[in-house]
Amino acid sequence: MRVDQIDISQYESLLNEKAQQTLALFEQIKLPDNIKTIESNNKNYRLRAEFRVWHQDEDSFYIMFDPVNKEKFRVDYFIPGSELLNKMMVAVREHFLNNPILRFKLYQVDFLTTLSGEALVSLIYHKKLDDEWQQHAKQLKQALNEIAPVNIIGRARKQKVLVDKDYVTETLSVQNTQYHYQQIENSFTQPNGMINQAMLNWASVISQSLSGDLLELYCGNGNFSIALAKHFNKVLATEIARSSVKSAQYNLAKNNINNTVIGQSSAEDFSAAYFEGKSVKSLKDIALSDYQFTTILVDPPRAGLDDKTVELIQKFDNIIYVSCNPETLKDNLLAIDETHQVQDLTLFDQFPYTHHIETGVWLTRRSLL
Template sequence: MSTAFHPAQYDTQLNEKRERLQTLLAPFDAPPPEVFESARGHFRLRAEFRLWYEAGVPYYAMFEQGDKRSPILIEQLPIASRQINALMMPLLEACKADPILGRKLFQVEFLTTLSGQALITLCYHRPLDDSWDAPAKTLAEQLGVQLIGRSRGQKRVLQTDHVVETLQVAGRQWHYQQIEGGFTQPNGEVNQHMLGWALDAAGENNDDLLELYCGNGNFTLPLSTRFRRVLATELAKSSVRAAQENLRINGVENVTLVRLASEEVTQALTGVRPFRRLQGIDLTGFEFGTVFVDPPRAGLDPATLKLVKGYRRVLYISCNPETLAENLQELTKTHRVVRCALFDQFPYTHHMESGVLLERR
């Protein structure tokens, strides 16, 4: 996480990102990107701090990338949510005052939501036992948060290990269970923009959607309203469980969720091999007109690229514009870019999220 915070430079930095994305997409005749800005401050819903001890007194510390010996001691973090900032010092003071809470505490992780919930994980260099629970429960009640204790091989959960986020997309509320330690989009407001753009780009459809890398169902839930049926795939077990719960709590019934890697999806759809995890699922009953992908930073592997080229439309969300451009070299042999977008998930850094909609030529 960057410690840089220069709001006066935000517009300049955002324009540089827009120009960089346009340059990367220029060889593919992409239209100018739709740009979705971030709030200038208090946009980050997650934060992780190491504790740095001076004369036995703990301080929140962050480090520049590649430097673990020169701490930047902080009491507030302007890029973090207001809720995180409000919790930081009361939590630290409580841990300083109670040796059971504070002894060998080395890291604090905050997870907050736009809906006002908060979960804090305290990480220790010592085993935790029952004596930790009572003061931790008192602190959790005082702060109005969920509190978890972690040490090597241990996870002590007082009540629940998740929060529930509520996002507004195209006039509808969606509820997401976000599990401690699981992946969530850090910039909630920009995530809402991403979901809204994907929904608009998808349009109304009478056929089905194939979604790869669905995670906890972040995009799956709203996109389910624009297609007859959805086949969503994800490999990580924890993400699959979260996605199943999110489908349940939102009453979404037209999504079939399967735990498969992208290369396994290719094998299943092309009939190369059967999978027991697909038992009872009739893949031939789907009529996919659109494929949605949100791959890791490495982008799409060659087999998945070959698979997605077989569909009429490709909706691609990318966390790495360089690998997106590499993938487009292949995808634009059969498809053309009709829409693109820049989502400023990570202000004051060089990172950006982008999206493209491709249609078959």
């Protein structure tokens, strides 16, 4: 559905239809009776977005492309976007329309906002950014700071120019505790902040009944690791993207968490090393024998888990699986169902008005029942 054609009055019916279609995928798996669906706001739910800039005569405006026919359409108000994101869209456009230095060869504008009221604006160009551009970008930052704390990034071929910082700091509330997360430009962050907060609370409630040590794969910037650390003796988390690992380590320090180690490794490499009894190359200073793992949390990309990682997670008493793709989740659960039983399945509407939905699953080893 095109974002300019969203009818918010249809939100409930669309979500119900999506939830039913998703649950139908799992008909071969025994599910608990109390399946919940967590609703999103029906508008202003998305914290990040990117727009191409279209120049036409004396005007310049944001455009997106129709997902079906790829035709461009103008976007003056982005219905899914947070209120702060929309305010930034308007203010940035008004500023570059009246500023030839900022407007000339401006190709794209990316926005990242937070629930806690910060913003990051990335201006992407088909030209080299010089000192004059930086001076005008500083003036833009000063103007936008009247709306909210904001940082500006300029990008061009082989150039990245910072007007202050390249990140925002998000604050999320999980079981009445505030956690602070650095979110870096061009690194993955959950787009729907309120739903992310709901997922963290869901995982935290489950984890408070568990014990021992936690292993997490695909940890990103420490989104789950940081919120769940207090429920476990020790946490070991891995992530393949170097920028996310650095951000996660920064976030550990910012939240004064001392029982968690985050290192760089792919899930595939970690699984292979685990079964071969070898140390992970990038985790050579970490002895897996020092951990008493009882729980594993995975939040993989849309491709889901490879066979070796499925085999790995079956070694754990508790599995917390967060999935953005019900199709690959179904395939993984059919394999995991041989050794584990689903205790909780909750749907989170991370992506309203699309067929995508986030699914959280908690499984326990059958021998423990």
